[in-house]
Amino acid sequence: MNYSMDNGSVRWDDVMLLDWRFDGFPGRVLWVDLSQGTVEAKEIPHDWLIESMGGKGLATRLLVEWDTTDYDAAMNLKHPVLDRVDTARHPTNPLLFMTGPYQASTVGSSGRAVVVTRSPLTDVYIDTYIGGNIGHVLRQAGWDGLFITGASNHLCRLEIVDGHAQLHDATELAGMTTWQVEQTLEGKGECLSIGPAGEHGVRIASPLTAGRRAAGRGGTGAAFGFKNLKAVTVKSTSKEEVRFASEASLKSAVKIQRQEMGLRRRSGDPFYAFGTSRGPIYASENGRMPTANYSSTNAMIPKFSELKVSGGQGGVVASDGSPVTITTELDAHELSGEHWHESLPDAKQSACCAPCPIACEAADRPTIDGEKIRKRPIHLNRVDRPEYETLAMLGSNLGLTSSLDVMDGNDACNRLGIDTISGGAALSIVCELVEHGWLPEHWADHFHAPFDFGRYKQGDVVPWQFGIPELPPLALAMLANSQPGDDGLFSVLAAGAVAFSEYVEKTTGHPATRLTAHCKGLDLPAWDPRGKRGNAMAYMTANVGASHMRAGYKEPTGLPNSSAVDLMEELIESQNSIVIRDSMILCAFAKGATPDRVMLDAWNAITGDTASWDDLMHRASIQWNLARSWNVEHWDRLGKNPIETDLLSWRLRKEPIPAGVAAGMVSFVDDQDEKACMEKYYSLRGWDENGRP
Numbered sequence: 225m226n227y228s229m230d231n232g233s234v235r236w237d238d239v240m241l242l243d244w245r246f247d248g249f250p251g252r253v254l255w256v257d258l259s260q261g262t263v264e265a266k267e268i269p270h271d272w273l274i275e276s277m278g279g280k281g282l283a284t285r286l287l288v289e290w291d292t293t294d295y296d297a298a299m300n301l302k303h304p305v306l307d308r309v310d311t312a313r314h315p316t317n318p319l320l321f322m323t324g325p326y327q328a329s330t331v332g333s334s335g336r337a338v339v340v341t342r343s344p345l346t347d348v349y350i351d352t353y354i355g356g357n358i359g360h361v362l363r364q365a366g367w368d369g370l371f372i373t374g375a376s377n378h379l380c381r382l383e384i385v386d387g388h389a390q391l392h393d394a395t396e397l398a399g400m401t402t403w404q405v406e407q408t409l410e411g412k413g414e415c416l417s418i419g420p421a422g423e424h425g426v427r428i429a430s431p432l433t434a435g436r437r438a439a440g441r442g443g444t445g446a447a448f449g450f451k452n453l454k455a456v457t458v459k460s461t462s463k464e465e466v467r468f469a470s471e472a473s474l475k476s477a478v479k480i481q482r483q484e485m486g487l488r489r490r491s492g493d494p495f496y497a498f499g500t501s502r503g504p505i506y507a508s509e510n511g512r513m514p515t516a517n518y519s520s521t522n523a524m525i526p527k528f529s530e531l532k533v534s535g536g537q538g539g540v541v542a543s544d545g546s547p548v549t550i551t552t553e554l555d556a557h558e559l560s561g562e563h564w565h566e567s568l569p570d571a572k573q574s575a576c577c578a579p580c581p582i583a584c585e586a587a588d589r590p591t592i593d594g595e596k597i598r599k600r601p602i603h604l605n606r607v608d609r610p611e612y613e614t615l616a617m618l619g620s621n622l623g624l625t626s627s628l629d630v631m632d633g634n635d636a637c638n639r640l641g642i643d644t645i646s647g648g649a650a651l652s653i654v655c656e657l658v659e660h661g662w663l664p665e666h667w668a669d670h671f672h673a674p675f676d677f678g679r680y681k682q683g684d685v686v687p688w689q690f691g692i693p694e695l696p697p698l699a700l701a702m703l704a705n706s707q708p709g710d711d712g713l714f715s716v717l718a719a720g721a722v723a724f725s726e727y728v729e730k731t732t733g734h735p736a737t738r739l740t741a742h743c744k745g746l747d748l749p750a751w752d753p754r755g756k757r758g759n760a761m762a763y764m765t766a767n768v769g770a771s772h773m774r775a776g777y778k779e780p781t782g783l784p785n786s787s788a789v790d791l792m793e794e795l796i797e798s799q800n801s802i803v804i805r806d807s808m809i810l811c812a813f814a815k816g817a818t819p820d821r822v823m824l825d826a827w828n829a830i831t832g833d834t835a836s837w838d839d840l841m842h843r844a845s846i847q848w849n850l851a852r853s854w855n856v857e858h859w860d861r862l863g864k865n866p867i868e869t870d871l872l873s874w875r876l877r878k879e880p881i882p883a884g885v886a887a888g889m890v891s892f893v894d895d896q897d898e899k900a901c902m903e904k905y906y907s908l909r910g911w912d913e914n915g916r917p
C-alpha cells in the first residue's frame with residue numbers, strides 16, 4: 225500500500241485487519257516518509273524478530289540496518305546553542321515507535337511501547353518507554369511498530385485504523401497542549417502527541433499518551449517536532465488476528481505472574497498503594513535524592529552564599545574552608561505520596577497501562593459543588609500523583625517540600641510535553657547560577673509571570689530562586705514556547721541544562737558546567753550515584769547516558785568508599801536482563817513479580833521459540849553492543865574517544881556530598897578506581913581499551 229497525504233478522513237471501505245505473519249509478531253512496520261507524504265508496509269524477516277526479541281532489540285536492529293540518516297548533510301547541521309553538530313535535527317534521522325511480543329497479550333503490566341531514535345538532547349542513541357494502551361492497540365492493528373523518516377513541510381498527524389494508515393494536515397492542532405490535542409482527536413483511538421515544547425524543538429520535550437504517560441527521556445518530543453508530526457492516533461477494530469504459538473502455555477505463565485502480584489498486594493507491599501511516590505522518604509534517608517540542583521542528596525539545602533566551586537581541586541567547601549552550613553531542611557514525608565493521599569481524600573488508585581494488576585498510579589477525583597468529578601484526566605487540572613522522579617526533580621531539586629505543589633509542575637510537564645527529570649534539571653541550574661551570581665549580564669535574575677498563577681499575577685516578577693512553588697509551572701510554560709537558537713535565557717535553556725551551562729561558562733568564564741549532573745548529556749535521574757557502589761558505572765555504560773532504568777543496583781548506600789570493580793560482571797548481567805525486559809516490553813515495576821522463568825515461558829509460548837534464558841541473555845548482549853557500536857561510529861565521525869564520553873560530569877566525579885549517610889563521597893574511590901572499573905567493564909564486554917566493541 226502507498227497512500228499520499230490526505231486532508232480527508234479514513235475511507236472505511238479501505239480498512240482491513242492485517243494478518244499476523246508469524247506467531248507472536250505481526251512481522252511488519254509501517255514505514256512513514258514524511259518528506260514524501262507516503263506510508264507503506266515493510267516486512268521484517270522472521271529471524272530478525274526472534275534474534276532481536278522485539279521492542280528495544282528490534283528497534284535497535286532496524287535503526288542500524290535501515291538507518292536513513294544522510295550523514296554528509298546531517299554533519300553540517302550546527303547545534304543552535306552548543307559548539308557541536310546537531311545530527312538528530314536532520315530530517316533523515318529515523319524515529320521508531322515500537323511494540324514488543326508482550327503487547328496485545330495478557331501478560332500483566334505490558335501496556336507499554338518504546339521510542340528509539342538519535343536523541344535531540346544528547347545526539348546519541350536513546351530508547352525511552354511509554355505507558356497507556358497505544359502499544360497494545362498498535363500491535364492488535366497488525367503493526368510491530370512505526371519507522372518514521374523525513375519531515376513534513378507543515379504540521380501533520382498520522383491516523384492508523386487496523387491496516388489502513390493516512391497522513392493528515394494538522395495545522396489546526398498547532399500550539400495545542402497534549403491535553404487539547406487528545407480532546408480534539410477524541411474518538412480516533414489511542415493518541416500519542418506532542419505539546420508546544422516538542423513543536424518548538426525544545427530538547428527536553430516528550431511525547432505523551434493518555435494525558436499523563438510520557439516517553440520521558442532524551443527529548444524525543446523534539447524528534448517528532450523536527451518532523452512536524454504533531455500526533456499519531458491508532459485504532460484497532462478487532463483482536464482476531466493476534467496469534468500466539470501456545471495459548472495454553474501463555475495462560476499458565478501469566479497465571480503465575482498474576483498470583484505473585486496478588487500475593488504482593490494482599491501482603492501490603494507499599495508499592496501497590498503508593499507506586500514510586502514513597503521514594504522521597506527512602507531516597508533522602510539513603511542520601512540519594514537530588515536537592516537544590518544536585519548540590520545535596522538528603523533534603524538538606526546547603527547555604528549557597530557560603531559555597532565555593534573550586535577551580536579544579538574538587539569539593540564543595542565554605543569560603544573559609546569549613547564544612548558547608550546546612551540552613552534549610554525539606555520534609556521528605558510532605559514530599560511523598562503518603563502525604564499526597566492524606567491530603568486528598570478523594571484520590572484513587574488507577575492503572576492506565578492495562579492490563580496491569582499493580583495499577584501503580586493514582587489520581588485525585590475531586591468533589592466540586594457536591595458532585596464527584598469522574599471525567600478523563602485530560603479534562604481536569606491537578607489530578608495525578610507525581611512519580612518519585614518528579615517529586616524529587618520538580619520538588620526537592622527546586623527546594624520545594626510539598627507533593628501537592630509538585631502536582632502543578634507535573635501537570636505542566638504533561639500538558640506542555642516536557643520530561644519532568646530534565647525539566648527539573650533545567651530550572652534548578654538557573655536557580656543555582658543565580659545563587660552564585662554567575663548569570664551573564666544580559667540576563668535578569670527573574671522573569672515575568674506569563675499568566676496568573678498562585679500568588680503571582682500575569683507580568684509579576686518571579687525570581688529565579690529555590691523554594692517558590694509557582695516557579696515550575698510558570699517557567700515551564702515560558703520554556704515550552706521558546707525555541708533554542710537565540711541569546712535569550714529561555715531560548716538557551718530550551719537546549720537543556722547541560723547546553724545552558726556550557727553557554728554560561730563560555731559567556732561568563734564561570735565554571736557553570738561544574739554544576740550539572742549528567743552523563744553523555746542526559747540529565748541525571750533522581751538517584752545520585754555518589755556513595756553508591758556500582759551506580760556510577762551503570763550510568764556511564766548505559767548507551768543512552770545517565771538512566772536509572774538500564775541496570776539494577778546493589779544495596780547498601782553510603783558505605784565507606786570501596787571499589788565497585790568486583791561488581792562489573794553483575795552489572796553486565798543486570799543490563800542484559802533489562803534488555804530482555806525492554807524488548808518483550810514489560811513494565812520495570814512488574815519485574816519483581818515476573819521471574820525470569822515466567823518471562824521466558826511467556827516468550828516461548830507467544831513466539832514458538834524454544835530458547836533458554838541464556839540464549840536470551842546472549843541476544844541481549846548483542847543488542848547492547850549494537851547500540852554501542854552505533855554510538856561509537858558517531859563519536860568516530862566527531863573525532864571523540866568513547867572513554868571521554870563515558871565519564872560522568874564533574875560534580876558527580878569530584879564534588880563530595882555535603883551531608884547525610886553518603887557525606888564526603890563521590891562516585892568512585894579515586895581516579896585510579898574509576899579507570900580500573902572502566903577497564904574491567906570494557907574487557908568483560910569484549911571491548912578494546914578505548915571502549916570500542
Ligand code: SF4
Pocket residue numbers: 333334335355356574575576577580581582583584585811812813814
Ligand atoms: S505498574 Fe504502573 S507504570 Fe507499570 S504498567 Fe502498571 S500502571 Fe503502568
